[in-house]
Amino acid sequence: xxxxxxxxxxxxxxxxxxxxxxxxxxxxxxxxxxxxxxxxxxxxxxxxxxxxxxxxxxxxxxxxxxxxxxxxxxxxxxxxxxxxxxxxxxxxxxxxxxxxxxxxxxxxxxxxxxxxxxxxxxxxxxxxxxxxxxxxxxxxxxxxxxxxxxxxxxxxxxxxxxxxxxxxxxxxxxxxxxxxxxxxxxxxxxxxxxxxxxxxxxxxxxxxxxxxxxxxxxxxxxxxxxxxxxxxxxxxxxxxxxxxxxxxxxxxxxxxxxxxxxxxxxxxxxxxxxxxxxxxxxxxxxxxxxxxxxxxxxxxxxxxxxxxxxxxxxxxxxxxxxxxxxxxxxxxxxxxxxxxxxxxxxxxxxxxxxxxxxxxxxxxxxxxxxxxxxxxxxxxxxxxxxxxxxxxxxxxxxxxxxxxxxxxxxxxxxxxxxxxxxxxxx
Ligand code: AMP
Ligand code: GLY
Numbered sequence: 001x002x003x004x005x006x007x008x009x010x011x012x013x014x015x016x017x018x019x020x021x022x023x024x025x026x027x028x029x030x031x032x033x034x035x036x037x038x039x040x041x042x043x044x045x046x047x048x049x050x051x052x053x054x055x056x057x058x059x060x061x062x063x064x065x066x067x068x069x070x071x072x073x074x075x076x077x078x079x080x081x082x083x084x085x086x087x088x089x090x091x092x093x094x095x096x097x098x099x100x101x102x103x104x105x106x107x108x109x110x111x112x113x114x115x116x117x118x119x120x121x122x123x124x125x126x127x128x129x130x131x132x133x134x135x136x137x138x139x140x141x142x143x144x145x146x147x148x149x150x151x152x153x154x155x156x157x158x159x160x161x162x163x164x165x166x167x168x169x170x171x172x173x174x175x176x177x178x179x180x181x182x183x184x185x186x187x188x189x190x191x192x193x194x195x196x197x198x199x200x201x202x203x204x205x206x207x208x209x210x211x212x213x214x215x216x217x218x219x220x221x222x223x224x225x226x227x228x229x230x231x232x233x234x235x236x237x238x239x240x241x242x243x244x245x246x247x248x249x250x251x252x253x254x255x256x257x258x259x260x261x262x263x264x265x266x267x268x269x270x271x272x273x274x275x276x277x278x279x280x281x282x283x284x285x286x287x288x289x290x291x292x293x294x295x296x297x298x299x300x301x302x303x304x305x306x307x308x309x310x311x312x313x314x315x316x317x318x319x320x321x322x323x324x325x326x327x328x329x330x331x332x333x334x335x336x337x338x339x340x341x342x343x344x345x346x347x348x349x350x351x352x353x354x355x356x357x358x359x360x361x362x363x364x365x366x367x368x369x370x371x372x373x374x375x376x377x378x379x380x381x382x383x384x385x386x387x388x389x390x391x392x393x394x395x396x397x398x399x400x401x402x403x404x405x406x407x408x409x410x411x412x413x414x415x416x417x418x419x420x421x422x423x424x425x426x
Contacts, residue, residue, distance in 0.1 A: 014300045015310070048078075068093065075153055151188065199240050200217065208323075217236065231345045333393050342414025349381075365392075371385055372386060
C-alpha cells in the first residue's frame, strides 16, 4: 500500500514509525512532516490546507490511503474533497468528513450531540450575540468556577476557566463582542465545572464497528506539579493506573457505543480516530470533549503500546471490517517526556541546533520529533514542543526515569522539560 500521512508533529512521527514497520507499507509520504519523519518516508512540502496540492500528490505518487493527523484539514473538509475527486476513485481516507469532524469543530454541535444520545457530560447553555444579555445574567448567577468554551477551533486555547464572575463576564464579552477567537468563537458554550481526573480514550471506527485503543493521560501544564499555563502537552502516560475493567466498561456502554451508533443514525459517515476526553468524577465518566483525531502527545505512548500492524488496522477501517480485528496491547507502561523551547507556551526562539539525538539508547526508548526542521543538513528547533522521548518500563516511575536519563543526552539552547510526568501515581 502507498500511504500519504498528513501532519508535522510528534503524533505524525509516531504514526510514521509504526506504519513503516508494516510489510504492507510499500511507500510512505508525509506532508509536510518534520526532520524525524524523513527516517520513515519522504516528506512532501505541501501545506495542510492546500487541498488541491494534496490531491495532486495523491495522483503523482499513486497513493492508496491518506491518513489525516491533525484537526484543521478535517474540520475544513479534506476528506470530502479527496473522496469526491473523480481522479481518485480508489482512494481511502482515514479521518471523518466535514460533518463528522464537527464533533471537534463545534463545541455546541458536540454538546447537542451528547444530549441527543444521552451521553453523560457537564450541564451547559449556549450563547451568541442574539442572547448576549441573557448570557451575562446567566453568568452572574452561575456557581464558580465557570467554564467558557469558544465554539470553533481555537488551536487549543478556546477554553477559559473563570474563577470569579467578573473574569467570566469579561471573557464572555471578549469572545462574543470582540471575536477574541474569530467568527467561530462568537458562539460560546457555558458549562458546569467538573472536578475529577482527566483521561483520554481513543477509538478507531469504520462507521459500523469500533475498537478501543490503550487509554492515556496527558500533562498539559508547563510547570511541575501541574502549575503554570496550558501547553499542547508536556508528557503522557499509558496505561492510566486507576482505569480498571469496570470503568472501561462504563466508558464503553455510556459513551463510546452511543457515540458510534449516534453518528451512524444521524448519517454522519465516520471512518477514523475518535478521541474521547473524559473527566472521571467518583468513578463515573463525563465527556469533556471529542476530537476527530488522535491526541498529541498521547499518540506517542498509545501507538508504541499497540502490537497490531497499523496498516492492517487502517485497512480494516477503510473496508469496514473492524469487527474482525482484535487489539493487542503491550503490557508494559509507556511514558513520554516532551522537550520544549525556552519560553514556551509564550514567545520562544527557533532555529537552534539539536545535538545528541543519535546517542539515545533505543533499547527501551524512542525519540519522536515534534517541532523540528532541517537547516544545512542539521536538525534544528522549529516549534514550541521540539521532541519527546517515550520509554517503556515496569511502572510509570520506571519509564519516566528512563526517559529523563535519555533526555540528558540531547541538548539545544534553552531546552526545558518536566521532571515529574506521572507524579500523582508515584
Ligand atoms: P477542551 O478544549 O474542551 O479539552 O478543554 C480544555 C481543558 O479544559 C480540558 O482538558 C480540561 O482540563 C478543562 N475543562 C474543559 N471542560 C471542563 C469542565 N466542564 N470542567 C472542568 N474542566 C474542564
Ligand atoms: N493532548 C491533547 C490533544 O491532542 O488535543
